[in-house]
Amino acid sequence: MVRHHLALSARNARRGAYVALALVPVAVVAVFFVLPVGAMLHRGLWPEGDFAPGAVLDVLRRPRTGRVLWFTLWTSTVATAASVALGLPAAYVLHRLRFPGRAVVRAALLVPFVLPTVVVGLAVRELIAPSGILGFLGLDGTAVAILIGLVFFNVAVVIRTVGVAWESLDRRPGEAAAALGATPWQVFRTVTFPALRPAIVSAASVVFLFCATAFGVVLVLGGVRYSSVETEIYLLTADLLDLPAAAALSLVQMVAVVLLLIVVGRLRSVPDPTVRRSVAAPTRPRPRDVPAIAVTAATLAAVALPIAALVVGSVRRDGHWTLDHYRALGGSADGLFEISVVDALSASLRIAVDATWMSLLLGLVVAFVVTRKVRSRAGRRARTVLDGFFMLPLGVSAVTLGFGFLIALDQPPIDLRSSPLLVPIAQALVALPIVVRTLVPVLAGIDDRQRQAAASLGAGPLRAIATVDLAVVWRPLLAAAGFAFAVSLGEFGATSFIVRPAEPTLPVVIYRLLGHPGPLNYGTALAASVVLAVVTAGVILVVERLRVPGTGAW
Amino acid sequence: MLELSDVSVRFDGTLAVDDVDLAVADGDVLAVLGPSGCGKSTLLRAVAGLEPLATGRVAWDGADLAGTPTHRRGFALMFQDGQLFDHLTVARNVGYARRLRGDDRRAVRARVDELLELVGLGGYADRLPRTLSGGERQRVALARSLAAEPRLLLLDEPLSALDAELRVRLAADLRRILTAARTTALLVTHDQDEAFSVADRVALMRAGRVVQEGPVADVWRAPVDAEARDFLGHRRSYDGADAARILAAAGLPAEPDVTIVVRPAGGGRDSGAGTVS
Numbered sequence: 001m002v003r004h005h006l007a008l009s010a011r012n013a014r015r016g017a018y019v020a021l022a023l024v025p026v027a028v029v030a031v032f033f034v035l036p037v038g039a040m041l042h043r044g045l046w047p048e049g050d051f052a053p054g055a056v057l058d059v060l061r062r063p064r065t066g067r068v069l070w071f072t073l074w075t076s077t078v079a080t081a082a083s084v085a086l087g088l089p090a091a092y093v094l095h096r097l098r099f100p101g102r103a104v105v106r107a108a109l110l111v112p113f114v115l116p117t118v119v120v121g122l123a124v125r126e127l128i129a130p131s132g133i134l135g136f137l138g139l140d141g142t143a144v145a146i147l148i149g150l151v152f153f154n155v156a157v158v159i160r161t162v163g164v165a166w167e168s169l170d171r172r173p174g175e176a177a178a179a180l181g182a183t184p185w186q187v188f189r190t191v192t193f194p195a196l197r198p199a200i201v202s203a204a205s206v207v208f209l210f211c212a213t214a215f216g217v218v219l220v221l222g223g224v225r226y227s228s229v230e231t232e233i234y235l236l237t238a239d240l241l242d243l244p245a246a247a248a249l250s251l252v253q254m255v256a257v258v259l260l261l262i263v264v265g266r267l268r269s270v271p272d273p274t275v276r277r278s279v280a281a282p283t284r285p286r287p288r289d290v291p292a293i294a295v296t297a298a299t300l301a302a303v304a305l306p307i308a309a310l311v312v313g314s315v316r317r318d319g320h321w322t323l324d325h326y327r328a329l330g331g332s333a334d335g336l337f338e339i340s341v342v343d344a345l346s347a348s349l350r351i352a353v354d355a356t357w358m359s360l361l362l363g364l365v366v367a368f369v370v371t372r373k374v375r376s377r378a379g380r381r382a383r384t385v386l387d388g389f390f391m392l393p394l395g396v397s398a399v400t401l402g403f404g405f406l407i408a409l410d411q412p413p414i415d416l417r418s419s420p421l422l423v424p425i426a427q428a429l430v431a432l433p434i435v436v437r438t439l440v441p442v443l444a445g446i447d448d449r450q451r452q453a454a455a456s457l458g459a460g461p462l463r464a465i466a467t468v469d470l471a472v473v474w475r476p477l478l479a480a481a482g483f484a485f486a487v488s489l490g491e492f493g494a495t496s497f498i499v500r501p502a503e504p505t506l507p508v509v510i511y512r513l514l515g516h517p518g519p520l521n522y523g524t525a526l527a528a529s530v531v532l533a534v535v536t537a538g539v540i541l542v543v544e545r546l547r548v549p550g551t552g553a554w
Numbered sequence: 555m556l557e558l559s560d561v562s563v564r565f566d567g568t569l570a571v572d573d574v575d576l577a578v579a580d581g582d583v584l585a586v587l588g589p590s591g592c593g594k595s596t597l598l599r600a601v602a603g604l605e606p607l608a609t610g611r612v613a614w615d616g617a618d619l620a621g622t623p624t625h626r627r628g629f630a631l632m633f634q635d636g637q638l639f640d641h642l643t644v645a646r647n648v649g650y651a652r653r654l655r656g657d658d659r660r661a662v663r664a665r666v667d668e669l670l671e672l673v674g675l676g677g678y679a680d681r682l683p684r685t686l687s688g689g690e691r692q693r694v695a696l697a698r699s700l701a702a703e704p705r706l707l708l709l710d711e712p713l714s715a716l717d718a719e720l721r722v723r724l725a726a727d728l729r730r731i732l733t734a735a736r737t738t739a740l741l742v743t744h745d746q747d748e749a750f751s752v753a754d755r756v757a758l759m760r761a762g763r764v765v766q767e768g769p770v771a772d773v774w775r776a777p778v779d780a781e782a783r784d785f786l787g788h789r790r791s792y793d794g795a796d797a798a799r800i801l802a803a804a805g806l807p808a809e810p811d812v813t814i815v816v817r818p819a820g821g822g823r824d825s826g827a828g829t830v831s
Contacts, residue, residue, distance in 0.1 A: 449637050452604050453633060453639075454639075455604075455623070455624035456631035456702075457698065458625050458626075458702060459654055461625075464625070467639060468639065
């Protein structure tokens with residue numbers, strides 16, 4: 001009995017430590033995510049304290065709601081298809097071929113994804129405005145403008161996710177097929193594509209998700225004519241104060257996203273995530289690679305154009321070259337604002353530092369908990385549920401989260417309205433899914449027997465983790481830090497609700513500048529966007545250098 | 555010495571190890587031999603403390619190990635594929651256990667060089683595991699396990715990932731190294747040559763149970779049943795119609811209920827020559 005007791009207590013102690021560790025992020029997500037979002041839904045569904053789902057149904061029957069839903073659906077679908085079509089050839093060229101300048105092109109194509117959405121919107125608008133380089137196409141104010149913005153933003157996701165899968169793809173099955181008489185196209189169709197399909201499906205669904213919840217891009221480019229679910233929620237809560245309608249749309253969005261996440265999880269799951277990472281040596285381009293290279297070059301140009309337009313726009317005024325807009329960054333444009341862009345940038349950076357360490361700490365614990373080997377079937381099921389729970393922030397509108405913060409965390413015991421930590425906490429939650437997705441494949445790829453080997457040589461549990469896990473995870477951890485930092489710098493949806501008026505972040509100031517007439521305000525917004533873009537791109541270039549080959553898909 | 559009594563291990567309801575009793579005396583090498591999926595690796599992991607027991611006990615010198623976690627058992631486990639730490643050099647892999655104990659840097663290095671010589675890899679200290687061949691990796695893994703100076707060495711199919719020629723050579727080396735240091739070892743394998751050339755005693759395992767245990771020569775000479783006999787050789791026993799056909803071909807008189815056993819000559823290694831009884 002005694003020895004059984006001993007064995008049980010040792011195992012229970014380990015299980016207890018595991019559960020305690022798991023409870024930390026669960027508590028954080030519960031307080032700072034479930035509670036605010038729940039409060040927002042509560043306001044909408046129980047408007048007078050009574051449950052009134054009728055109001056919600058009424059909202060869903062409004063013709064405008066139907067138009068918004070349809071617009072979100074079709075723009076997301078088209079933008080996803082276009083992103084995949086452009087991203088696949090680029091993924092091949094950038095991850096399987098070898099040519100000078102490859103690293104630079106790769107980093108350049110990744111930049112749009114981390115650009116703040118407001119900046120992306122502004123860059124595309126600058127490109128297609130009547131005075132812009134593509135002004136003659138007359139795209140300004142059309143749905144095509146929004147599509148361009150969404151594709152510009154998301155093609156990087158496809159390149160990165162599919163490219164990473166492609167570069168670790170074993171070359172030999174394809175060679176075997178070729179030896180059996182398959183043409184290059186047949187090899188792609190019968191061997192390469194089936195092997196890449198999980199990555200393509202995964203990338204497409206994430207892109208769809210980003211498109212369907214895009215906020216800044218649609219807000220800046222859509223004007224008053226076009227509204228997606230996300231901007232509509234913003235409009236309903238911030239301007240019209242029609243909370244039941246906003247709650248109804250949030251609910252629809254949440255249900256759709258959760259369903260999508262479940263489908264993606266099913267499609268993405270593989271029986272054994274353990275990998276001995278191999279990276280196939282890239283080859284020199286051959287004549288048959290020309291079409292793919294051409295598409296990649298075109299994509300690169302398409303990504304460069306809006307950015308070029310943005311930069312040019314920031315140094316031109318009334319047909320002259322000028323640095324006035326940059327000079328205005330230090331002071332306040334037209335005297336309308338008491339906050340200078342420089343102050344906003346330093347506030348943004350300070351907030352980003354806080355958001356980064358919060359999401360890293362949280363993400364590390366989450367990744368650690370969901371990748372532990374669990375013995376019992378019930379334990380495995382609990383872990384799957386937990387995994388999905390931490391992905392929730394990916395699926396809920398940032399606007400809903402921001403508004404939820406505003407109404408749920410403003411009274412004791414949790415009164416954070418005036419706390420400087422409120423904005424970083426919200427941004428950390430927005431960044432959490434990306435941090436987790438960056439760390440999980442790496443931790444899951446570690447063969448558990450490595451830790452067992454360390455233990456059998458006398459290493460205690462912490463020492464085994466230090467030997468095995470830390471050696472592998474520090475680089476992706478730094479990369480995740482870069483992503484979290486970039487996400488925080490660009491976050492706009494949630495931040496616009498909860499930021500303290502006296503201490504706005506840079507994206508918020510840019511949006512405010514846009515909202516006020518005057519060429520100097522507009523030009524200053526462009527200049528501020530360039531500054532923000534340079535800072536985020538700089539962070540991402542550092543991240544790109546730290547990437548572990550064969551990992552880093554979303 | 556290691557003693558297992560009534561040991562069972564259960565996975566989601568199925569019994570992987572079923573009521574096993576075994577003992578390994580100090581300085582002995584015991585091979586657990588059985589087909590893949592018979593539960594032998596699970597048994598080894600249970601001894602290492604990596605699988606919880608459903609019933610029974612694992613004891614060392616009479617002391618129950620139930621409450622002792624893997625890293626305090628002093629049993630070094632060598633995996634089938636080595637499980638070297640790829641980010642550490644050969645020397646740092648081999649010296650890992652000594653460094654954990656806080657040994658003096660110079661002493662660790664001296665011991666590492668000694669062990670690398672022992673396994674025939676002198677001068678490999680600063681290589682990274684990825685640059686080694688399969689056989690070299692297994693040698694490093696063996697040196698790493700030996701450096702821990704375990705009271706018991708656990709070997710999980712240490713040679714089966716290697717090609718045939720290398721396996722024979724390494725098996726002889728392994729035997730030499732283990733006996734030279736009088737290491738107590740528990741080896742599991744599906745390869746009878748590996749078992750018979752490395753171990754002093756053999757336990758045959760089938761479907762989670764140990765069906766026969768004894769000195770190598772005894773088990774070889776008198777397998778407990780026909781299945782054990784067939785497993786020990788690639789079908790080296792014949793009865794019924796097959797036996798009658800062989801007798802007829804050899805020009806011998808037919809006998810009812812005869813079993814013909816073909817036995818290779820010399821210590822169990824295939825040499826081509828053999829006797830028929």
